[in-house]
Amino acid sequence: MQSLSEITSILGRVRRVLIIAHIVPDGDTLGSALGLSWALRKRGIETHLACADPVPSDLRFIPGWEDFTPRRKVDEEAILVIDASDLERVGNIYAADAFASVPVINIDHHTTNLHFGNVNMVAPTAATAELILQLITYLDIPLDATIATCLLTGMVTDTHCFRTSSITAEAMHAVARLMDAGASLPNIADAVFNHRPMALLKLWGPTFTNAGYADGILWTDITQDLLRTSGADVSSSKGLVNFLATLDEARVAITFRELEDHKIEVSMRSRPGLDVDTIALALGGGGHPRASGCILSASLAEAHVRVIGAIREAMGLIYAPA
Ligand SMILES: [Mn+2]
Numbered sequence: 266m267q268s269l270s271e272i273t274s275i276l277g278r279v280r281r282v283l284i285i286a287h288i289v290p291d292g293d294t295l296g297s298a299l300g301l302s303w304a305l306r307k308r309g310i311e312t313h314l315a316c317a318d319p320v321p322s323d324l325r326f327i328p329g330w331e332d333f334t335p336r337r338k339v340d341e342e343a344i345l346v347i348d349a350s351d352l353e354r355v356g357n358i359y360a361a362d363a364f365a366s367v368p369v370i371n372i373d374h375h376t377t378n379l380h381f382g383n384v385n386m387v388a389p390t391a392a393t394a395e396l397i398l399q400l401i402t403y404l405d406i407p408l409d410a411t412i413a414t415c416l417l418t419g420m421v422t423d424t425h426c427f428r429t430s431s432i433t434a435e436a437m438h439a440v441a442r443l444m445d446a447g448a449s450l451p452n453i454a455d456a457v458f459n460h461r462p463m464a465l466l467k468l469w470g471p472t473f474t475n476a477g478y479a480d481g482i483l484w485t486d487i488t489q490d491l492l493r494t495s496g497a498d499v500s501s502s503k504g505l506v507n508f509l510a511t512l513d514e515a516r517v518a519i520t521f522r523e524l525e526d527h528k529i530e531v532s533m534r535s536r537p538g539l540d541v542d543t544i545a546l547a548l549g550g551g552g553h554p555r556a557s558g559c560i561l562s563a564s565l566a567e568a569h570v571r572v573i574g575a576i577r578e579a580m581g582l583i584y585a586p587a
Contacts, residue, residue, distance in 0.1 A: 266386065266388070268384050268385060268387075269386065269399070269400065269403045271384045272370055272384055273404060275368050275370065275384065276305065276308070276310065276404070278342075279310065279342035280309075280310065280311060281310070281312075281338075281341050281342050282305065282310055282311070282312055282313070282341055282342065282344070282345060283312075283313050283315060283337060283338060283344045283345070284301060284312055284315070284345045284347060285298070285314075285315050285316065285344065285345065285346045285347060285349070285355055285358050286298045286314070286315070286348070287346075287347070287348055287349040287354040287355065288317045288318050288354055288355070288356035289318055289499075289530065290316050290318055290320060290321065290324070290333075291348075291423070291503075292327070292418045292421065292422025292423065292457065293348050293393050293394055293419040293420075293422055293423040294347055294348035294393065294419075295320060295324055295327055295330065295333070295415075295419075296327055296394055296415040296416055296417075296418035296422070297347045297348055297372070297392070297393040297394045297397045297416065297419045298314055298333075298345075298347045298348075299327055299328065299329045299330070299415040300398075300401070300412045300413075300416040301345065301347065301372075301401070302314055302332070303328070303329065303409075303415065304397075304401045304404070304412050305406075307406050307407075308404070313334075313337075313338040313341060314332045314333045314334070315333065315335065315337055315338075315358045316333045316334075316335065316358070317358050318356065319333075319335075320333055321498070321499065322500055323456075323457070323460060323500045324418075324500075326456045327414070327415055327418050328411045328414055328415060329411075329415070335358075336358070337360060337363060339363075341367060342367055343368045343369075343370060344363070344368070344369045344370065345370045345372060346369065346370070346371050346372070346373075346382065347372055347373070347393060347397075348372070348373055348375075348393040348419075349371070349373060350373060350375035350377045350379060350551035350552070351377075351378070351379045351381060351551060352364070352379075352381050353549070353560075368384065370384045370386070371384065371385045371386065372386045372387075372393060372396055372397065372400070373385075373387050373396075374387070374389055374391070374392060374393045374396060375387075375542075375551050376389055376542050376552075377543075377545065377550075377551030377552060377557070386400065389431070389553075390431075390435075391420060391423060391424050391431040391432050391433065392419045392420045392422075392424065392431075392436075393419060393423075394416040394417070394418075394419025394420050394423070394439075395416075395420065395435075395439050397416055397419075398416055398439050398442070398443070408443070409446060409447065410446060410447030410448060412446070413442075413446035413447055414443075414447075414448045414449070414453065416439075416443055416448070417440065417443040417448040417453055418453050420436065420439065420443070421450070421453050421454055421457055424436070426454050426457070429555065429556075430537065431553065431555075461501070462497065462501055464495050464498075464501060465497055465501045467494070467495035467496065467497065468495040468497035468501050468502065469501075469505060469508075471491055471495075472485040472486070472487060472491070472505060472520075473485070476509070478514065478515075480577070480580070481516035481517065481580070482516065482517050482576055482577070483510075483514065483515040483517070483518045483519070484518070484519040484520070484521065484572075484573065485505075485509065485519075485520055485521070486520075486521045486522075486523070487502045487505070487520055487521065488523050489523045489525070492523075502520065505520055506520040506532040507534060509534070510534035510535070510536075516535065516538075516539055516580070517533060517536075517539060518533070518535075519531060519532065519533050519572060519573070519576075520532045521565055521569065521572070524560070527562060527563070527564065528560055528561065528562055528563075529560070529561045529563055529564075529565060530558065530559075530560050531545075531548070531550070531558055531559050531560070531561060531568060531572050532556075532558045533545060533552075533557050533558060533572070533576075534555060534556050535555055535556075537555070539576075539579065539580065540555075541554070541556070541576075542554050542557045543579075544572075544575045544576060544579055545557035545558055545559045547575065548571065548572065548575065
């Protein structure tokens with residue numbers, strides 16, 4: 266990959282870099298950013314980690330998670346954007362002048378990536394963490410247990426513990442290397458999948474009862490009201506769409522999560538034969554063929570019409586309001 270030598274040459278002449286994880290951060294963006302940060306520090310490069318949103322409580326086991334701040338540091342000499350398909354995903358860390366004055370390195374595995382960087386290391390791997398491992402290997406920085414734990418967390422979370430269609434033999438070789446370097450797969454899998462707050466029952470219950478279904482499309486809403494009354498935090502809503510997508514009748518599962526300020530976060534999961542990444546891209550979002558999302562400025566009712574309408578169109582159905 267040509268981007269590897271270009272990134273190496275940039276990193277060879279900088280002392281301070283900004284590494285950015287995307288908004289509504291997941292284990293891949295956080296683990297990839299941290300794994301890279303720990304590795305670059307071994308090279309004597311000062312790293313500053315930024316994420317516009319807080320680290321979710323269930324991911325506060327990744328080594329170094331406390332280092333993320335919701336602000337840019339002003340003196341960086343390069344900016345690395347991790348696991349983000351477009352600059353919207355940078356959130357309010359984005360600043361036009363800063364991004365125009367230093368090299369921007371875009372490292373991502375989403376099929377919808379817009380190649381917004383001066384250098385773009387973009388390939389459809391199972392996780393961005395796999396690309397970070399390639400980069401660290403190319404830079405000849407030795408792995409250690411801390412770096413390996415960060416990167417394996419990215420791989421475990423983005424693949425739901427190696428169950429997605431994105432998994433390849435190459436990805437599993439990467440996993441073996443990370444385990445050889447000291448990362449514990451059982452500990453990471455336990456931390457990610459076996460700890461859910463009780464409040465999740467109060468959050469998920471009504472979303473099951475109120476779910477809508479028509480023609481293979483299954484959807485439900487996570488309202489602000491429900492988040493408040495259930496006492497659940499945002500991370501409790503994360504596994505919901507994946508669960509809905511396992512129901513036999515669902516060709517597509519969608520969750521509509523109400524954010525503050527008249528915005529709706531849409532998450533989509535589909536079965537083979539229907540790609541949701543192009544639908545998400547058309548709605549201003551992005552992702553992977555089977556797992557994508559977007560944020561719409563809309564009411565819940567408007568978001569239903571736009572998203573379900575686009576999916577029905579992609580399925581060759583004519584939209585009739587539910
Ligand atoms: Mn990812």
